[in-house]
Amino acid sequence: MAQKNSLFPNLNSNNNGVSSDKTELFDKKGNSRGFYSKKNRLNDLTGKEWQYWSKSVINKSYPVNFQHKLRNQHGGQKPPQLCADLIQFFTKKGMSVLDPFAGVGGTLLGANLCDRKAVGIEINKKWVDVYNQVCKLENIEPQDMRVGDSKELLNKEKNESFDFILTDVPYWNMDKVSRSNGKFKKADQEAKEKTKSNLSKFNNEVSQTKDEWLKDMEDIFSLSRPLLKNSGYMAVFIGDMYRNGKYHFLSSDLANIIEKIGFTPKANLIWYDVSNKLQIYGYLYDFIPSMIHQNILIFKK
Numbered sequence: 001m002a003q004k005n006s007l008f009p010n011l012n013s014n015n016n017g018v019s020s021d022k023t024e025l026f027d028k029k030g031n032s033r034g035f036y037s038k039k040n041r042l043n044d045l046t047g048k049e050w051q052y053w054s055k056s057v058i059n060k061s062y063p064v065n066f067q068h069k070l071r072n073q074h075g076g077q078k079p080p081q082l083c084a085d086l087i088q089f090f091t092k093k094g095m096s097v098l099d100p101f102a103g104v105g106g107t108l109l110g111a112n113l114c115d116r117k118a119v120g121i122e123i124n125k126k127w128v129d130v131y132n133q134v135c136k137l138e139n140i141e142p143q144d145m146r147v148g149d150s151k152e153l154l155n156k157e158k159n160e161s162f163d164f165i166l167t168d169v170p171y172w173n174m175d176k177v178s179r180s181n182g183k184f185k186k187a188d189q190e191a192k193e194k195t196k197s198n199l200s201k202f203n204n205e206v207s208q209t210k211d212e213w214l215k216d217m218e219d220i221f222s223l224s225r226p227l228l229k230n231s232g233y234m235a236v237f238i239g240d241m242y243r244n245g246k247y248h249f250l251s252s253d254l255a256n257i258i259e260k261i262g263f264t265p266k267a268n269l270i271w272y273d274v275s276n277k278l279q280i281y282g283y284l285y286d287f288i289p290s291m292i293h294q295n296i297l298i299f300k301k
């Protein structure tokens, strides 16, 4: 009978059949994290962790921490631990991350959690002040957070100086456009009002058409691309929207624009936000989704 693996002898294996380029890692409680291979070029994860984090749906429950109440004034903030989980998949310890739409600093706090460096750019000083206050209260060394418009500030960064881009785009603000159409159904109006009340918290954005919003995104991602190292990854949070009686596939519109800029699409991860309450909008007369997920688009340079 043929020996197991005889066609592919593992010349480097130890007595346990584990290749010697692999080391077993343990968490702080002493539980095995699985085996880390020295050949891992992307991250510091073990095979077991890699398998877990390459799943297409994220349904982990994230803690409400890091002065959540303070950061919640923003309305579009992301859990720092979720950001850390993403950063840890796409970088190694000590590497650097860019967020051109930094808000109250979900990405930057995430970078602290996993010992990475981060640069954030946020146009609204109020959110930068909240970020700095959170760092002070949590006794965290603030990352490099800058106030300004990414369209102006990204030009000043050195090419290929970041290992990963993690960002969360400003929402398409179509309020004025939709109001001027003046023909909302009640449920549609309710869905709009709920989102508006959240979003107006984080920006005094003027209303735009979808094309204007996409052009803004195109400009900023075009400026961001040269700053990313070759073969580096970018992850972009984007929620789809239901407005004016129809569903807007914003994730797909945005993905097409980003691909045209020269990024290669790699995945659309679904973040199922378990903390989101179910809403009821079109009950008894129309189907209107209660949005409890966001897309995280993954691209490679």
Ligand SMILES: C[S@@+](CC[C@H](N)C(=O)[O-])C[C@H]1O[C@@H](n2cnc3c(N)ncnc32)[C@H](O)[C@@H]1O
Binding pocket: 074, 076, 077, 078, 079, 100, 101, 102, 103, 104, 105, 106, 107, 121, 122, 123, 124, 127, 148, 149, 150, 151, 167, 168, 169, 170, 171, 202, 203
């Ligand atoms: C969805 S929020 C990001 C929230 C962030 N992930 C967090 O955890 O706080 C998008 C942010 O982009 C900012 N923004 C919009 N246009 C910008 C621009 N041109 N330059 C820099 N920041 C911008 C908005 O003020 C908003 O805070």
